[in-house]
Amino acid sequence: MAAKKKIGRKIEGWKAKSWYKVYSPENVGKVYLGETVSDDPAKLIGRVMTAPLSELVNDYAKQNVKMKFSITEVAGDAAYTSFIGHEVARDYIRSLVKRRTSRIESIVNFVTKDGKKVRATVTCFTLTRADQSQQHLIRKVISEDVVKYGTENELGVFVNAIINGEISKDTFRKVKELYPIRRIEIIKTKVDLPKIQK
Known part of the structure; x- marks a missing residue:
């Protein structure tokens, strides 16, 4: 019985959370980076997202470069980011x-x-x-x-x-x-x- 109650609470917790679409900054094309989940949009601020540069510029030759972004703004179900760095593999x-x-x-x-x-x-x-x-x-x-x-x-x-x-x-x-x-x-x-x- 205890195990069943624990599973129930976990499901309820996920129901309370929402998914947000994350985008790169406008100067990097405002590209869709993926989705992230949270029970409170305020908790998204500061969350870090990464993406290969090849996906942002549609150039496979740049797959060795990882771009890093931090969520700085949330509007509705969209989260917007700022560039915080990059690193070559x-x-x-x-x-x-x-x-x-x-x-x-x-x-x-x-x-x-x-x-x-x-x-x-x-x-x-x-x-x-x-x-x-x-x-x-x-x-x-x-x-x-x-x-x-x-x-x-x-x-x-x-x-x-x-x-x-x-x-x-x-x-x-x-x-x-x-x-x-x-x-x-x-x-x-x-x-x-x-x-x-x-």
Whole structure:
């Protein structure tokens, strides 16, 4: 009898919950991300949703990139999100590492034009092994270029520039003038959103 009562309470609890459709931000196409359930829409605020970039832009080549969003607004049965970061799959990054070359990583912090605090991790893959002074110079150019772009633009513009590769291409051209490189990737970002009272 006790077991039956427990099952009954569980079913009743689910009946009290509602499903909400979750969407990506407008600057990322306001794409349907999936559904989530809650007994109170206020409890959805801050909930994190993830999706492969390939699904957002309909490009299978971008399946190695995971986008992260946090629910910031609920209207009816729809939940809207803000971008809070992205990350490139580690297996994919490892596949880009070649023998007798250098992988140079830079971590930069900046505040976007619309006041969002961002931390970005940028990785550069060289064609030949770079010495310490060359790596230092490459990091300097990458850091300056990414920070300049980030501070001069709003977060939405910065995110789109990651998606379409604009920042990586621009930085690649500048670094290539100093040292032979194969690729530059912004492999990870994290956005600090202000805490929202639920």
